[in-house]
Structures are given as structure tokens and as C-alpha cells.
Amino acid sequence: MTQNNWSVPETEVLQRVHERLEGDGADVLATIVDVEGNAYRRPGAKMLLDEAGEGVGAITAGCLEDDLLAAAESVREHGRPELITYDLMDDEDDVWGLGVGCNGIIDVLLEPLTETYRPAVEAFADGRDVAVLTALEDSEGALERGDRAYYHPTETQLTTPDGEPAPAWPNELADPAGDLAERGRADTLEIDGRGRQLEVFIDGLAAPTELVIFGSGHDVGPVTELAAKNDFRVTVVGFRGSVDLETRFPDADETLTTSPAAVSDDLALDERSYTVVMTHNFIDDRLTVEQLLDSSVPYIGLMGPHDRFEKMLAEFDDEGRTFDEEALxxxxxxxxxDLGGGSPYQIAHSIVAEILAVANDRTPRHLKTREGHIHDRVTVESPSK
Amino acid sequence: MTQNNWSVPETEVLQRVHERLEGDGADVLATIVDVEGNAYRRPGAKMLLDEAGEGVGAITAGCLEDDLLAAAESVREHGRPELITYDLMDDEDDVWGLGVGCNGIIDVLLEPLTETYRPAVEAFADGRDVAVLTALEDSEGALERGDRAYYHPTETQLTTPDGEPAPAWPNELADPAGDLAERGRADTLEIDGRGRQLEVFIDGLAAPTELVIFGSGHDVGPVTELAAKNDFRVTVVGFRGSVDLETRFPDADETLTTSPAAVSDDLALDERSYTVVMTHNFIDDRLTVEQLLDSSVPYIGLMGPHDRFEKMLAEFDDEGRTFDEEALxxxxxxxxxDLGGGSPYQIAHSIVAEILAVANDRTPRHLKTREGHIHDRVTVESPSK
Structure with missing residues (x-):
């Protein structure tokens, strides 16, 4: 497997799944459905394995991949999903011991990639949240391993891949599915109701976080590049149209040329939009920041020293413009x-690091000083007994 | 100018200068020699401008570049260095006002690229610190603008580009030059001695910071890639030789296959080597960490949860191995x-962010919460009056 395929951003894994659904390949999709203890990746991490033994995406740091390719061959041959447990806690002296998964037990679902996955990749492509529900065990046998249902935020009940009602699926799964979809997290739930034991993997695919960068200077390039690698959906907004934004910023998902005064009219900015203002023009920056402060965006990063913003605030004040504490x-x-670097890439690295921390609600500090687990534990309540 | 040329890592700018010295082009080198107030880049930022109007590197965020290309044309034509001042503080209502340089005055030296620059790029290529001294003004006229001398840490006095003693250069410049070379910083000094006023730009080119990554899993790839973009010189060390490291990690400057027990023998690790241990094998990690703790490296990043390291420490303890507080x-x-991301690139981003913070002696936090200037001010004492 080549390096490039392994280390693609997560967003690209789903794009590749989408592409492969259009083809006639016999690909196998591997997904971590459960983790006990510490592992490199979390539930929901995916890898697509094709017939030639090439994989896209990563579910471990690399050591299990050979084993996975063999398992994928078996799944391809039998045409049925398989659930494989890698127990890396058992044998501490083993070469894997405390190794690959760091100290965990990983459950991986391997399944032939079929049309039942299409609603997931289409929602993702459209920028809609979705949760993919996959049956792992059903004591009543109404669902087979690999059977699938969907949660869409706009629907009142779970649906089949064809968009029909899904009576075999307890609708009480909709609440945790909605929560996981919004947060982009995954978990395996066990339901025990009226004698039926049902185990379901719920994979919440949140729409990629949107990053809107205002500016068209060359320094926008490294920010765009590093943000895209970190799974942001990047829009670059230029003013006055003197620069061909698409050519200059090939890593941007979208580009838009508008005028500084039309920012709030031309962009749909909401509480899920992260924004960076780096036009290097004071007046353009001020007009943009004013509209962003009036919006509900959770993050406005403004390039320049603090006294430049103080001057901006003083001008707002002179004009009688005020903003509430939350906006400010x-x-x-x-x-x-504060990473101390001064090159264009170092500046961009520090910007994207800040946005990651804010988007994930983290206090930036050394992980070694943090109490508790590195990854947030998903705490979705298992519905009904 | 294409995006790629603008946003190359700093190390690549010097590599390109080296390449162009070998050719017969008439390139112009632009260097920021002084900054007053806040600017996007600091003294020492460089840009190489060729005859076709293409530039490599960045000395501003982009807006001054057209002007620089015109100035470069003039320098090329006259064959003499020029010192240009961009005053971005003057006119606040100008489109540049508080803009490009954020709020500063930038002095840029433009000069024809000549053989006098060769010792700089050769030292850089060899991994040696060096300071390039360039005359800006000399009231006695012994030195002309653009005349050059060098500080090499192994020499007791300043030398000419040919390696000869440099009597026209006051040797008291050697101390600040040595300091700037070690720290990789640049500054313009004014000397006023016995009636002679001399203004010299000293450009300290520290050898790139070395990052040694132990591990050959695919997850090493994004760390290597992002570290290289941030100007680290990256060596990837694999154990057992089952992986072709050069092919797998194209962004590594060097690769080495050795055995875990031979780490300290096979690598020259010192107080300038940053290290990351991510073999995903407990025993390999432990052997490596033991040798790193015995060395003088300032940073040992170890992948895995904290209790994995506790286990490692307990085993050291059982074997009677102890380490002092500074090493630990x-x-x-x-x-x-702690940025909260879980994808391979997000994990790599958080690792490289940590290394930048440690290498630059910064406490990682939001810059908006930091008192004082973003960039450290260079405080080299001007020699003798």
C-alpha cells in the first residue's frame, strides 16, 4: 500500500468509497466498530480494500493491515460481512503486545461494499449529517449482520437504504443516532427489549466542518492546504476578483469572489462555520469582521497584531456599533x-492547530499534562431495556 | 508566481539559491534586513527572483511582490544592490494601510545573486551554522553596500567569501554573529567606532533542527510530511529492514535501518536533536526510549497512552535503571x-505543533492570551562604541 493512500484525509476516504460504488469493483469496507482500552484509531475509522490489495484509509498504524487484506479476500469470496476481533491486550510479550492498538481490543467489521452504503456517501457529498446503522447481532434473526438502516436529521424515523420505513429497526435508536450524527462519532449499542437482543453499530458521519478563509494573498495557500489535510471543507473568499482563486488555491473545496460588504449576503454562515480573516487590508478586514461578529460563527481568526484589532474596535465604537460578549x-x-514559528507554513500550522482545538473544544496544552483519556469517550445512553 | 513557489518551506528557499548559483541565471536575492513595528515576516526572510519574474520564497504575504519584481529588474540591469524601504505606517487609509506589513516599516535588500553567497548555502547544505554579514552603509567607504563576510563557528575571526581574513570588517561583530547564527535569527547592527559609522545586516542561518522519528508504520508518513513543511530536517529510523523507508517516506531527508539496541551507536544525537518514538512495539519503544533518556536530546515524544509509559518506567525500575529529572x-x-483530532493527519498535526512549541520554547496557548509581541524581539547587543 502506498503512503499516499494510507494517509489520505478522512474526507477523501468517503469520496473514494463514493467513486468505487460507481464502478464495478468488488471492494471490501473495513470499519472499526468497537474499541476497548487505548487504540490508535477510534470506532468509525474506515479502510477501503480493493481486489488488488490496495487500501485507502487507515484503521491502525499499519501492522494489522496485512491480516486485514487476507480477511478481506475471504469476505470478497464468501460475499458476507465478517466481524473480527483483534485482541492486543492478551499477550504482552507478543510483538504486537501493547503495540499496534497500544493496549486495546479492536472489533473490525469487514463487508462487501454494496449499494446499501450509497445514502451515506451521498449525504456526505451533499454536506448533510447522517448516521449509518449496521446490524451486528440480532437474537431474533430479523436482521442479519451487515443489514443497514439510516438516520437522517430531516426524517422522523429510521429508513432503509431505499428510503423506506425500516420496521425491523427499533425506532428508539433514532435518538442516539441523531446525537452521533451531529457529533461525527461512532459507537456500538446493545439493545435488550422484550427478549430481543440486538447489537448495532451506529456510525455518525457529520458533515465536514466548514472553514471560510477571507483573503487571496499567497499566505492563504498553506492554511488552505493544511486545513484540507485536517478534514475541513475549505472555502476561499477573495475580494475584487483580481486573482484566479481556483488556480492559486488548488486545495480549496470552493472559491468565491465577492465584495467585502456582501459577505453576510453571499455566504451561509452559521454556528458550524469557522472563519479566518487575512485580507491584509484593514478596511476589508473590518467590514468582514463586523459581519462575522453579527453572525453566529463560533470562531473568527483575525491575522495581525492585537493593537490592529483594538483600532478596529475603536472605529466600531465611534460608529456606535456594539457587539455582545459572546461574539467578541x-x-x-x-x-x-503560540508555537513560535515564523515561516508561512509555521504560521499556517499554528492557525490550523488553533482551529482544531476550538472545533474540538480543547484547551491547547501538552497532552502529557492532561488528565484522563486522550480521546473523548462516547457516552451515548443505550436506549430502553 | 505560482502558489507552490511562494509557500515552499524556508529550507527549500536556500536549496533553490544553491541550485541557481550553479546555473548562469541573473537572479536577484531579496532579503528583509530590518522591520519596525509588526510585519508578516521577520528580518532574514528571503525571496529569490529570476529573470522570468518568478519568485521563490516570501517576504510579505503577497502584496508587495509586484513592486519587488520591478525593483529586481532595476537591480539586474545596474548590477548593484539596492536597499528599499516600504513604509506601511504612513498612510493608514491607503489600501496597504495597516495592511501588508500589518503596521510596519520594512527594509528590503535586493542584490544580484553572486558567488559571494556560496559559503552560506554550502554551510546550510552541510548542516553547519553560519552567519552572513552584509554591509549596508560604511561612512569610511572601506566597504560597499552588498560587500560580504562570514562568521563560521569553527573560525576565530570573520572571513571573506573566499575564506581569507577580512580586515575591513571589525572583528567585534563576531560575537553577535555567533549568537545569531546559533539561534537562526537576523538583525541589522550599527557600529560607531573611532568616527566610522558602519551598518551591517547579520543573517544567522542555523542548521535546520533535526527531527529523528523511530518507526516505519504508515502513521510516520504524515508526521514526516508536516515536519518537513515546518523546516525540520527529518530522519526516519526503521528497525529490521522489512520496509523500504525511502519509498514509503518520500519527505524524509534521510532514512536509516538499524536495530533497536544500536540506536545510540548509529545516530549522533545531541541537544539539538528532537525525537519521536512511534514503533508501536513496546519492546522496541522501550529500548529506544532508554537510550534517548541517556542522551542529551531535548525532546522525546512517545506515542501511546500514559500508562504504557508507566509500565515502561516500572520495568526500568525493576532493572535498576534510573534517569534524572531533566531527562524525564x-x-x-x-x-x-491536545487538539482533539483523531485522524492520521490530525494526530500528526498535534505532534508537529508540540515539537514547534518545545523547539521555540513556547507555552502552547492561544496567541490572543499571550502578553507582548508575537515574534521574539532579537536583542543582540550592538558592539563597542
């Missing part, structure tokens, strides 16, 4: 974490 | 800053 607390200037 | 404080595990 979403403004980060000077932009970025 | 250089160990960072779990590795990385």
Missing part, C-alpha cells in the same frame, strides 16, 4: 497558537 | 498537543 469571545487575534 | 522532563507522552 469568538474572535481570536493574533490568530493561532 | 524531556519525555512527552502521550505525544502531541
Amino acid at each position: 469571545s469568538s474572535l481570536y487575534t493574533p490568530i493561532g497558537l | 522532563s524531556s519525555l512527552y507522552t502521550p505525544i502531541g498537543l
Whole structure:
């Protein structure tokens, strides 16, 4: 497997799944459905394995992949999903011991990639949240391993891949599915109701976090590149149209040329939009920041020293423009974490690090000083007994 | 100018200068020699401008570049260095006002690229610190603008580009030059001695910071890639030789296959080597960490949860191995800053962010919460009056 395929951003894994659904390949999709203890990746991590033994995406740091390719061959041959448990806690002296999964037990679901997965990739492509429900065990046998249902935020009940009602699926799964979809997290739930034991993997695929960058200088390039690698959906907004944004910023998902005064009209900004203002023009920056402060965006990163923003605030004040505390607390200037670097990439690295921390609600600090687990534990309540 | 040329890592700018010295082009080198107020880049930022109007590197975020290309044309034509001042403080209502340089005055030296620059790029290629001294003004006229001398840590006095003694250069410049070379910083000094006023730009080019990554799993790839973009010189060390490291990690400057027990023998590790241990094999990690703790490296990042390291420490303890506090404080595990991401690139981003913070002696936090200037001010004492 080539390096490039392994280390693609998560968003690209789903794009590749989408592409492969259009083809006639016999690909196998591997997904971590459960983790006990510490592992490199979390539930929901995916890898697509094709017939040639090439994989896209990563579910471990690399050591299990050979084993997975063999398992995928078996799944391809039998045409049925398989659930494989890698127990890396058992044998501490084994070469894997405390190794690959760091110290965990990983359950991996391997399944032939079929049309039942299409609603997932289509929602993702459209920028809609979705949760994919996959049956792992059903004591009543109404569902077979690999059977699938969907949670869409706009629907009142779970649906089949064809969009029909899904009577075999307890609708009480909709609540935890909705929660996981919004947060982009995954978990395996066990339901025990009226004698039926049902084990379901719920994979919440949140729409990629949107990052809107205002500016068209060359320094926008490294920010766009590093943000895209970190799974943000990046829109670059330029003013006055003198630059061909698509050519200059090939890593942007979208580009838009508008005028500074039309920012709030031309962009759909909401509480899920992260924004960076780096036009290097004071007046353009001020017009943009004013509209962003009036919006509900959770993050406004403004390039430049703090006194530049103080001057901006003084001008707002002179004009009688005021903003509430919450809006002002979403403004980060000077932009970025204090990492000390001064090159264009180092500046971009510190900006993207800050956005990751804010988006994930983390206090930036050394992990070694943090109490508790590195990964948030998913705490979705298992419905009904 | 294409995006790629603008946003190359700093190390690549010097590599390109080296390449162009071999050719017969008439390139112009632009260097920021002084900054007053806040600017996007600091003194020492470089840009190479060729005859076709293409530039490599960045000295601003992009807006001054057209002007620089015109100035470069003039320098090329006259064959003499020029010092240009961009005053971005003057006119606040100008489109540049508080803009490009954020709020500063930038002095840029433009000069024809000549053989006098060769000792700089050769030292850089060899991994040696060096300071390039360039005359800006000399009231006595002994030195002309653009005349050059060098500080090499192994020499007792300043030398000419040909390696000869440099009598026209006051040797008291050697101390600040040595300091700037070690720290990789640049500054313009004014000397006023016995009626002679001399203004010299000293550009300290520290050898790139070395990052040694132990491990050959695919997860090493994104760390290597992002570290290289941030100007680290990356060596990937694999054990047992089952992986072709050069092919798997194209962004590594060097690769080495050795055995876990031979780490300290096969690598020259010192107080300038940053290290990351991510073999995903407990025994390999332990052997490596033991040797790193015995060395003087300032940073040992260890992948895995904290209790994995506790187990390692307990085993050291059982074997009667102890380490002093300073060594143990250089160990960072779990590795990385707390940014909350879980994808391979997000994990790599948090690792490289941590290394930048440690290498630059910064406390990772939002810059908006930091007192004082974003960039450290260079405080080299001007020699003798």
C-alpha cells in the first residue's frame, strides 16, 4: 500500500468509497466498530480494500493491515460481512503486545461494499449529517449482520437504504443516532427489549466542518492546504476578483469572489462555520469582521497584531456599533497558537492547530499534562431495556 | 508566481539559491534586513527572483511582490544592490494601510545573486551554522553596500567569501554573529567606532533542527510530511529492514535501518536533536526510549497512552535503571498537543505543533492570551562604541 493512500484525509476516504460504488469493483469496507482500552484509531475509522490489495484509509498504524487484506479476500469470496476481533491486550510479550492498538481490543467489521452504503456517501457529498446503522447481532434473526438502516436529521424515523420505513429497526435508536450524527462519532449499542437482543453499530458521519478563509494573498495557500489535510471543507473568499482563486488555491473545496460588504449576503454562515480573516487590508478586514461578529460563527481568526484589532474596535465604537460578549469571545487575534514559528507554513500550522482545538473544544496544552483519556469517550445512553 | 513557489518551506528557499548559483541565471536575492513595528515576516526572510519574474520564497504575504519584481529588474540591469524601504505606517487609509506589513516599516535588500553567497548555502547544505554579514552603509567607504563576510563557528575571526581574513570588517561583530547564527535569527547592527559609522545586516542561518522519528508504520508518513513543511530536517529510523523507508517516506531527508539496541551507536544525537518514538512495539519503544533518556536530546515524544509509559518506567525500575529529572522532563507522552483530532493527519498535526512549541520554547496557548509581541524581539547587543 502506498503512503499516499494510507494517509489520505478522512474526507477523501468517503469520496473514494463514493467513486468505487460507481464502478464495478468488488471492494471490501473495513470499519472499526468497537474499541476497548487505548487504540490508535477510534470506532468509525474506515479502510477501503480493493481486489488488488490496495487500501485507502487507515484503521491502525499499519501492522494489522496485512491480516486485514487476507480477511478481506475471504469476505470478497464468501460475499458476507465478517466481524473480527483483534485482541492486543492478551499477550504482552507478543510483538504486537501493547503495540499496534497500544493496549486495546479492536472489533473490525469487514463487508462487501454494496449499494446499501450509497445514502451515506451521498449525504456526505451533499454536506448533510447522517448516521449509518449496521446490524451486528440480532437474537431474533430479523436482521442479519451487515443489514443497514439510516438516520437522517430531516426524517422522523429510521429508513432503509431505499428510503423506506425500516420496521425491523427499533425506532428508539433514532435518538442516539441523531446525537452521533451531529457529533461525527461512532459507537456500538446493545439493545435488550422484550427478549430481543440486538447489537448495532451506529456510525455518525457529520458533515465536514466548514472553514471560510477571507483573503487571496499567497499566505492563504498553506492554511488552505493544511486545513484540507485536517478534514475541513475549505472555502476561499477573495475580494475584487483580481486573482484566479481556483488556480492559486488548488486545495480549496470552493472559491468565491465577492465584495467585502456582501459577505453576510453571499455566504451561509452559521454556528458550524469557522472563519479566518487575512485580507491584509484593514478596511476589508473590518467590514468582514463586523459581519462575522453579527453572525453566529463560533470562531473568527483575525491575522495581525492585537493593537490592529483594538483600532478596529475603536472605529466600531465611534460608529456606535456594539457587539455582545459572546461574539467578541469568538474572535481570536493574533490568530493561532503560540508555537513560535515564523515561516508561512509555521504560521499556517499554528492557525490550523488553533482551529482544531476550538472545533474540538480543547484547551491547547501538552497532552502529557492532561488528565484522563486522550480521546473523548462516547457516552451515548443505550436506549430502553 | 505560482502558489507552490511562494509557500515552499524556508529550507527549500536556500536549496533553490544553491541550485541557481550553479546555473548562469541573473537572479536577484531579496532579503528583509530590518522591520519596525509588526510585519508578516521577520528580518532574514528571503525571496529569490529570476529573470522570468518568478519568485521563490516570501517576504510579505503577497502584496508587495509586484513592486519587488520591478525593483529586481532595476537591480539586474545596474548590477548593484539596492536597499528599499516600504513604509506601511504612513498612510493608514491607503489600501496597504495597516495592511501588508500589518503596521510596519520594512527594509528590503535586493542584490544580484553572486558567488559571494556560496559559503552560506554550502554551510546550510552541510548542516553547519553560519552567519552572513552584509554591509549596508560604511561612512569610511572601506566597504560597499552588498560587500560580504562570514562568521563560521569553527573560525576565530570573520572571513571573506573566499575564506581569507577580512580586515575591513571589525572583528567585534563576531560575537553577535555567533549568537545569531546559533539561534537562526537576523538583525541589522550599527557600529560607531573611532568616527566610522558602519551598518551591517547579520543573517544567522542555523542548521535546520533535526527531527529523528523511530518507526516505519504508515502513521510516520504524515508526521514526516508536516515536519518537513515546518523546516525540520527529518530522519526516519526503521528497525529490521522489512520496509523500504525511502519509498514509503518520500519527505524524509534521510532514512536509516538499524536495530533497536544500536540506536545510540548509529545516530549522533545531541541537544539539538528532537525525537519521536512511534514503533508501536513496546519492546522496541522501550529500548529506544532508554537510550534517548541517556542522551542529551531535548525532546522525546512517545506515542501511546500514559500508562504504557508507566509500565515502561516500572520495568526500568525493576532493572535498576534510573534517569534524572531533566531527562524525564524531556519525555512527552502521550505525544502531541491536545487538539482533539483523531485522524492520521490530525494526530500528526498535534505532534508537529508540540515539537514547534518545545523547539521555540513556547507555552502552547492561544496567541490572543499571550502578553507582548508575537515574534521574539532579537536583542543582540550592538558592539563597542
